[in-house]
Amino acid sequence: MVTVLLSAGWAHRGQKTFACHEGTVRDVIREFVESYPHYRRRLLDDDGEPLTYYNVYLDGDLVEATDRSRVAAPADSTVAIVPPLAGG
Template structure:
């Protein structure tokens, strides 16, 4: 099992969800399949990870160029970091 943590502003309450281990894009796609209410916030029209969303695996920020090859092992936590705007 993997823990997926979403931004509080997205959920209105619960922020931690269960997922399955694997490559980061597959972890997120499977999560979006199980929780379609978050699909548009995580995936583009071709089910690619949105570039402006950041992901941490066990507190390590995953660089955009490394997402497709990043493995999320069982017992890990994936934290989804929404973009921030302001000034």
Template structure:
């Protein structure tokens, strides 16, 4: 299993840690969205692909957008979802 950590501001009932199956990063995110549909709009776009403006970290390393399609998340890994930040 893979641990998925969401920002506290997104969560219902203060739960921030979830589990999903291992595999390609996009498949893990899609499986998470299917298992927890309340968060689908937070991680997937209308095309059912992971949102490009949300960052995904695997074991504390940000996965660059151009590497998301080839990144495989192994069992025991942790994915941290980082929302976009506004600022100036």
């Protein structure tokens, strides 16, 4: 299984860690939203494709938005979804 981590700011009811099946990063995000639909508006567009405004890390390495459909997230890996931060 792939571990999906969310930041505390996006955690629903305090849950920050989830499990999904292995696949591409795109597939993991889509499965995550299928299992937890209240995250849909934050993570997927109207066509069900991952939005590009948030960062995704696979085992600590940034996965660019253009690479999410081809980078594999194998079993025992960690996908961290990090919302954009604003400030100065």
